[in-house]
Amino acid sequence: MGLTKDTSSPLNESGSPAAKDIRAALQRLIRSSTFTGSQRLQDFLVYVVEESLNGRADDIRAKTIAMDVYGGTLSEMSRRENVVRVDAGRLRRKLAEYYAADGQDEKTVFELPKGGYAPRILRSGFEPAQPEFSELGTSARAWARPGVGIIGIIILGYVAVAFWMSSTKQDLPTDLSVDGLSRDERSAIFGASPMRLQAVNLANTGRDLIFPALEPARLEAALTIFKGAIENDDSYFGGYAGTAQVAATIAVLTSDTDLAQDMLNYADAQAKRAIELAPETGWSQSAMAWVNFAKGNWPEAIEFAQRAQRLAPHDVHVLEFVSLVLLYSGSFEQVIAISEEALSKIELERAYVFQNAMGSAKFHLKDYEGAVSAFEQVTEKGGPVGPVSVAYLMASHQMLGNKAQAQSLSEQLSREWPDSRVDALFKKLFANPKYGQDLGDAMRQANWIPPS
Structure with missing residues (x-):
């Protein structure tokens, strides 16, 4: 049965469910397994539904939700409004999950339209959307401040998706670099399926956008492109x-536990699908390694990472994730060995994250001169630069006694990334938090003051 709904109002004037039915459906929803453990999302939905039922839908704003649901002092309102925006995206995903599983037989359906907080309450016949993971919900404290020019990266990402998905009748691409594929290999893929070649090109464009990973907008652009490849x-x-x-x-970077679990579940399903389709590829294996790392499954993460490196020893993007898994596990010598072998056999036009990982590994092995050299080479060759590399470079100079350079980098970190807590982040990432503590101690010796 179809729906007739008045889109100008969050509640349908004609044929809308009765208030008692709405409240009964709401109680079933918040008690469902889908919403178990998501108290804040339960409170969010109950509030906006009750406000709508009481005729105050037009007054629902992020500020009113922040004040009435989350509470806190006036000085905290700005930050709490950001949390409201994050939770709105999470709530949309949870609703989609609920109506695809526990609530698939519900006669009363709740929607939270994008761009607002007033719910729509509908009769059955509504087909729920799939969870929308392109809206990256993250609180301000969970991420570093995006760098200047990131909007351009997002635009390029969306333009890339629009371009590749807008036409299936293209001439054979020119000799572009697609993950090391030769022109003949690309020609063969194109001959079999132009859409497959589009997917290959999109996916490899996304790989270049992942790092520096502390920029949420960059990750959002990459996720959009990867989803375009799947489509x-x-x-x-x-x-x-x-x-x-x-x-x-x-999942690793956000401080929101509900969002982290949602993303981990999603990542696990996607990695398993990649393994199912192509278990022999280093990329699939490195994806599974990264998911296991995010879960804290260290033995499995290391096993998948080492297998990925053996399968694709010259794929720089595979090496990025392999080197990070091994770095955070404390396998510093192995990180350096893999990086040095790759650099001796691969001619690179720019630097990659595995070279940053090598610099980090040298720091933890107390080869501070080697660490400085590694990070400076990454900078000179246009590799990923962010608060993490600046922090390690600062700490290395401090341990070498180069106090002026360390102080300058300390000021730069505080100026460019005033909210960054890389010291706390690395205590979380390493299997042994001591390594994160060592970095933080050296940073503080350089007069870096952690943001409160």
């Missing part, structure tokens, strides 16, 4: 592998 060819493993890596990264 072009859902039998191509790369879209799933890339999506798994981005979702797991979000």
Whole structure:
């Protein structure tokens, strides 16, 4: 049965469910397994539904939700409004999950339209949307401040998706670099399926956007592109592998436990699909390694990472995730060995994250001169630069006694990334928090003051 709904009002004037039915459906929803453990989302939905039922739908704003549901002092309102925006995206995903499982037989359906907080309450016949993971919900404290120019990256990402998905009748691409594929290999893929070639190109574009990973807008652009690759060819493993890596990264970086669990579940499903489609590829194996790292499953993460490195020793993007898993596990010598071997055999036009990982490993092995050299080479060759690399470079100079350079980098970190707590982040990432503590101690010796 179809729906007739008045889109100008969050509640349908004609044929809308009775208030008692709405409240009964709401209680079933918040008591469901889908919403178990998500008290804040339960409170959010109950509030906006009750406000709508009481005729105050037009007055629902992020500020009113922040004040009435989350509470706190006036000085905290700005930050809490950001949390409201995050939770609105999470609530939309949870509602979609609920109506696809526990609530699939419900006669009364709740929607939270994008762009607002007043709910729509509908009769059955509504087909729920799939969870929308392109809206990356993250609180301000969970992420570093995006760098200047990131909007351009997002635009490029969306333009890339629109371009590749807008036409299936393209001439054979020119000799572009697609993950080391030769022109003949690309020609063969194109001959078999132009859509597959589009998916390959999209997925490899997304790989270049993941790092520096502390920029949420950059991750959002990458996730959009990987999802575009899946839509072009859902039998191509790369879209799933890339999506798994981005979702797991979000899970690691966010301080929101509900969002982290949602993203981990999503990443796990995507990684398993990549393995199912292409278990012999280093990319699939490295995606599964990263998901296991995000879960804290260290033995499995290391096993998948080492297998990925053996399968794809010259794939720089595979090496990025392999080196990070091994770095955080404390396998510093192995990180350096893998990086040095790759640099001796691969001619690179720019630097990659595995070279940053090598610099970090040298710091923890107390080879501070080697660490400085590694990070400076990354900078000179246009590699990923962010608060993490600046922090390690600062700490290395401090341990070498180069106090002026360390002080300058300390001021730069505080100025460019005033909210960054890389010291706390690395205590969380390492299997042994002592390594994160060592970094934080050296940073504080350089007069870096952690943001409160």
